[in-house]
Amino acid sequence: MSKRFPGRRLSPVRLTILLAVVAALATAGVLGMRTWEDTQQAERSQPWFGAYVDVTATPVHAFENPTGPADRNVVLGFVVAADPTTCEASWGTFHSLEEARDDLDLDRRIARLRQSGGDVVVSFGGEASTELALACPTVDDLAAQYGAVVERYRPAAIDLDVEGPALADAASRTRRAEAVARVQEEHDGPLPVWLTLPVGADGLTPDGVATVRAFLDAGVVLAGVNAMTMNLTGAAAAADPAGTAVQALRATHRQLMAILADRGEPVMDRTAWRMVGATPMIGQNDTPTEVVTLDDARRLHAFATEVQLGRVSMWSANRDRTCAPAYDDLSVVSDSCSGVEQGDERFADVLGAGFTGAPDGGSPQPTSTPTVHPEDLTDDPATSPYPVWTAEASYPADTRVVWRRNVYVAAWWTQGAQPDDPSLAPADNPWRLIGPVLPGETPRPQLRLPADFYPTWDPAAVYQAGERVLLDDVAYEARWWTQGDSPAAGQADPGASPWRVLTQEEIAALLGG
Template sequence: MSKRFPGRRLSPVRLTVLVAIVGTLVASTVVGWNRLEDVRAAANGGSWFAGYVDATATPFYPFEQPASEQGKSVVLSFIVADPAEDCRPSWGAAYSLDEAQSELDLDRRIARLIQDGGEVAVSFGGLINNELARTCTDVRQLTSAYRAVVERYNLTTIDLDIEGEDLADSEAAARRAEAVAALQEERRADGKPLNVWLTLPVAPSGLTLQGTDAVTTMLEGGVDLAGVNIMTMDYGGSREPGVSQLDASVAAARATHAQLGILYDRAGTSLGPQTLWKKIGLTPMIGQNDVPAEVFDLEAAAAFNAFALETGVGRMSMWSLNRDATCSDNYGNAKIVSDSCSGIEQDGTLFADVLGAGFEGRAATLNSAPTTDEPTPELVVDDPETSPYPIWSEEATYVLDDRVVWRGKVYSAKYWTSGDLPDNPVLQAAETPWTLIGPVLPGEKPVPVVTAPAGTYPGWDAEKTYEKGDRILFDGHVFEAKWWNRSDSPEAALQTSDASPWRKFSNDEVQDVLEELEP
């Protein structure tokens, strides 16, 4: 015989209340789980700092010799379309990739920074000149142009700085998204993922309509965006009177955070608030901005850094490392923006140190710090067949700008020197006559010597007396007399002896001579 539980039946009202309570508990559990997943996802992305470097601005900024630890990660700017060839990448429309190596030593300087534990990303676009997608209308050629830069510098992170007329060009935006998505897919298949950041102008109210369209085009085009980096600078009329540069920048960041959530939702990807902060980068213009009334000082930098760390933004940058110094006394008007100083008194403090404090991740490895367990380096034996410059000799004499190779690295003489080891450890740079340029690059060969044909100048005559400034030809090389001499063979000058009365012309000088003699 069975026994029934003597409880009461639930009334319809009580049943409705119970269902509501259970529903609330389930919803709370789901929300809690989603928040946990959001926190986990955000934790997988590192927060990193890298200052922009204008690679072609003069005087050239020595990014390979960072002023502090925070300067060891850089975003080199800007790769744009070559004015003479629509689909060929160039540095600032001034140097081809090969010219940047030969004239700026760019490849070697990049290699040196990376060898020393630094990291390099490259930015395409900028306000001046045309981003490649603007002029290169063939998507396959555009993909090849991006690929050429990524492969040449072995990049893991690129930055697409889209502003001005480039931002208004919707057709270029579609080409850009298609090409970058294709390149990302290639790299992913080869086990070399490519992080892509989209850098955009911003107002205190957030991204402009063109800016949100740019994000949408990238997402719809299949680009896996590492994040959107906003230029918190040059607000002009969008910054209301009485609102500080700092407050405008914080407002811009918060507004962009809300906008990105909507844009990702529309693209079919819902991201939690913390994950969204990891997809935001902040780039203030340090010191004096292009707008005279806008100044971003060190106090604002400290507060902006605190805001970024508190919210957990994925990236902090600044424009630019070139400008991270107090202007000299002879700089006339600090309100006029300089390429090489901030326009404000910094009292020895670097903006990079202030803005970068607490950002310990890396763009490439996303929160993976570099290992400290480094193998003992092997002794490098220099090979004349692969060394681009003569191998240093203890017996030779070197003068200003002479280049040598020693233990796998290229050095340049700062002044007359003989017998001084290029890699001799010193406490201060002033103690050595050598400047380290960077490593010998894979595949390098000796730099060809430019010679002059017979008849360019008279051949050397041991019986003739020469005056200062006289020029001769010896074994295809051009020499100029440094002082009165007779019977002194130029052979000693070929061995870089400073005691020789003859100075051997450099490759560039011989080339200039040959060009002058052309009909």
């Protein structure tokens, strides 16, 4: 009762209004708290960008030498089964993990990227070849293959690109989810897991939704769902690929919130957006009528920035350039150019602007290394995978050398040019840095042929260009007319020697693989 107005009581109308106001304030307080919690949850991870790199494609994309902030992180693809019936991890069926170390220098290139402050995500699956979960018959077998890849490369995150037959196969879906859960649980530290799935304008397909549910049911802690906003068939996608991609992302966002709410693990709007990624196919898509231009990329980036998507990627860094004039049919998808006119711009710079987080969920950490004077770095031939560079020798294109504990490859014939000469502009330097000499390395063993495979080198014989010989079971090929020049001795100066050593790939082919 009011002391100021004795005897006055609240009327029923006023009481109703007062209770409504109190209820509204309480609701606003709850919503405000949930919004604050949503913001705090979302801010625990920083949005990141990482273009996919096809590590088996030619020409080789030098991801190990980033040219800008958008190149800091890369998604390396794809790890698949060695063949449809073999439960063995391979890169694109072409290289085992060991062969990728030797043939692609992959381990060294990853180490080099990390020296630059970047990191890698390893992607399993993809459209081509057989996904490991289809080839591996048991969860134990599959987990062992996933685990071997994670142990070898120590990626900042892993990416499961599930599409085609692998997406529809229910048995492999369960196997995959349980194997990933085991690897994540046994990993010594956080291992973010992204699911990369095809989408349409209405979001994830039913099989895509089932895949997300299977991972959550298996206990996988999902970093997010990366929507493949590409090859979105239909007139709308052809007329407005960016708008259709945004529509697909909004639908995927709603689906993810519904899936989590249905499990009793609801998240709010901002948190859910941080669990959504977008991966367009730049330029000409596989669907002939769909072409993603730089303007489309700008529109998609504006939306991603507005809602703060957790991740933006693209297919692929290998294609991020204008096609050469000789490539005249731009409607045919190329592995090495986009099919659209880019001028001096790159899709990576457009899509990656502002997405500066790290795939492990944090912010990039500046590299801190002790000051070392280059002249104090010495190379030991016994711990170097390739010959140590000398100023006196000449080196043909593609020759690898070690200099100051780094491996370099010659871009063209060279002599006397020091690999790390700071006075040479990048375009003038005949050497390209691949990466550091790795711990425990020794001289790369040379594959040997049977003693009678080629004639033994005879110092008195005359050899014409293209003839092959053996010396101490090592195979050599004459580059021009020669007599009396020892093939082995000449390798100290490979550019001047009339003999070249057959490559590992050539010898493997001669031996039947």
